[in-house]
Amino acid sequence: MRHLPRLRGAVSASLCCSSPTHIRTTTAVAAVATTSSSSTKTQSLQRRTLSTSLPRSDAVEAYTPPQGLKPPPQARKAAVRPDKITDPAYEPAQDGLELEEVGGLDGWWENPDNYGVGRQWVGYGPAEKITDPAVLEVAVYRALVEAMVARRQMNTPDTTPARDALLESGWGPAALTATTVQTKLCGGSHGTLILKPTEDVETATAAEQEAEVTEEAKEQLEAAVTPEQEAEVVEAKEEVTAVASERVAEITEETKEEAETGVASGQETETEVKEEVDATEDSADHVISTEEARALLKEIGHEWKRPMIKDLIYKYFVAKRIYKLTGHRIPDGKLVAINSGGVLLKEIVKPPKAKKLAEEIENKQLFQSLPNVKVFPRRVTPIDKEKMVGRWKVIREELERRGLPVIGTANIDNAIEKKWVTGAK
């Protein structure tokens, strides 16, 4: 009988002490115990000993199976007596060759009744990656907007639940995507990506004008702004973007607005925030279709693709949001190089690398215009060659007429005459 410490049991998981020395001592105790007495008595809570013996019959009887997983039937130690057999079709075997194999636990878990259902891995993102370029572009834009709102909230305290809820929410209703996308992103005074102030904002501050400056004027501004001024500009920019993002905040989740105003009033409680988050999560996630995405893309434009993204935490938020929305995990190594919305989009929309050269040739249309080049996706076999010259049909007919195998040797040995000719033994 084999004893191996293997799995950490369900019970032991809660009782388990994480200190390694503790585990070591219990193992030692269990090891001593198993050598001294029977294994059934010394079942340790820390480590379960597994054996190759059959399941204990008493345990099977007393057991009520939990959710879905069906334990195997009790092992039978003796055959049913012939006089107790009810099946009229039963005929006892006369020798060993006639015995049929019945039962057994091979492929026991292949049956969903035994294995249970709903054991699929559930990841952070959707089960299927989104590959449609238009939908991806909308998703990236939405992620950029929402991540910017979340990033800006980091300055105000006690917004962590609201921020997490924003970053970890799904697509939400279709209207949410549409309204989020209406918020414009553009280049700020330093060429970095910011939320564009809306037209209805009347507070025309100097910072707002700076935020709207075009690419040409940017350089002049940059030259003029000293480090001290820069800090002021950043602050002023935040005020502007706060107004702009209120629209987003209103629609995406009221929680954010509350969290912002909560700094002043200090009356909002976290429970309220959570309730509202739950309320928004109840509405089914609507992943937009290609047509919807194309319509939204006309509104979005391309202005957001150029400006720089430098802030690391913002990038992290964006990556997290994109993973949630599209299922594309942006690895950290790539995050380093991503410095604008356009680069980010390109990274995600990029089709997966072709695994085979023939596929790559097909994708890139390398020999499309060359009539003298033929590309075969698989090995050209002798049969293929015969087919190309139209001889295969004849060969097949002739082989069939002679009763010979068309493909393969049909396990016929080499010709015996060969031995006579070559003299081999």
Next chain:
Amino acid sequence: MAVKALHAISQGRNGVGAFILQCKRIDLHYCDWAGSSRGMNGFIKSLLPKFAAAHPEIEFTVSPRPAKHPVAIGHYINGRSKPICVRNMEPYEILKKLELLRDASGEKLKKVTKPVRSINESVRGIWSPYHGNGMPL
């Protein structure tokens, strides 16, 4: 009997008047998995489009041959073929091999021992013991 000189007629030779490339087809085989095909795969992707465009008179076939070294096989109008294994070669080395296949005549390689080789008959004619004065003893 008056000796009549034979009129020399120009013989049909490749390159006189017309040139027919001897190489009619080049097969390229590669493997998707093996490392020895890396150069060949790169060649097919990067250099073959240009090479094939420059040689419309040669037919190219590209097909995988899994678990085998990459090979380029030239087929010639004399019915012979010339296979060259291009394992572990860089794309530009393979290009050189393809140029070799293109320029080859398809004939079996022969050892050239004579400094001059010509298909023109000798102006002196073939020596005969029954003609001429012979050597006085």
Next chain:
Amino acid sequence: MAGKGMRCLSEAMRGLSLGAQTCRTVPVRTAPLISRRSMATEAPVSKITRSVAEKWTPITTVPVTVHSFPDLAPRSLETYSAKHLYLPLRRDILHLAVVYEGDNTRQGTAQAKTRWEVAGSHRKVRPQKGSGRARVGNKQSPLQRGGGKSHGPRNRDFGTKLNRKVYDLAWRTALSYRYRRGELIVTEDGLDLPLPEDFLQQAQDGLLTRELEDAFIEKYVGEMLGAMQWGKAHGRTTFITGEERMNLFTAMGVAGENGRALELEDVDVKDLLETGRIVVERSALKEMIKRHRSDLVTSIFLPGQKNTKETTMGTVVYPSSKVSYA
């Protein structure tokens, strides 16, 4: 003559010296050249040249996202020094390290008996002369059947040496290679494989035979890693933890075709280069780098002097208490 030459030289040296220039920027000579010569077609300015005024700021730190394990949700963001996780690929150094490890992993316990070690009498087999047969000595001769081996394998150490700093660089180069390719996934501490509770309960209650347990784990882990695109079809996965985690290690032992699990102590550079991706828990990654940075930190400590070569490792960027809007 010599004096004049000397003066010219010193003048030239003065011109070259840094002190002679007010500012260390490279002088840009554009306007006079263009004004002097006008060309019919002026070549466009190449984009590969960089403005001198723009300061070159190399990457010093790189981000590392810490995920929760089974669902891979991003949990926090840390930064590591570029010298830890963003080194350029050096195949030669990796080769050195892998060969070094391979040499030192060899057991070197092969041993064959020489003629002096083969047991038995060393009596002359037959007389030197008179038998009509070849002359022979004793039966331990390598020419005899059952005799000793002439140049057989002996117990020996095949180990080779590699400078510690080179090996440590190789280690971090391997990590950097994985990081750059996006094949280094960092998880929260306590990386373990969550097997279903009902299965664990049944296994603990002894309802399942070992074969059934293995079959369940194989199916469960296979399906899970398949769904994550981490399984056999995607090049397997190596899990690295600080110490042995029961469920993870048992599961990967059973479902070995989909990956492997290693304790930190057992990891070599070669292990980091094998399989499709490396999944490592946060503390294990930190410990790995800590153990392999002999070329970055000095081992000489002087009182009152800070280790200036120390670089940042695993600095938490988000979520942290102190944040500022950049």
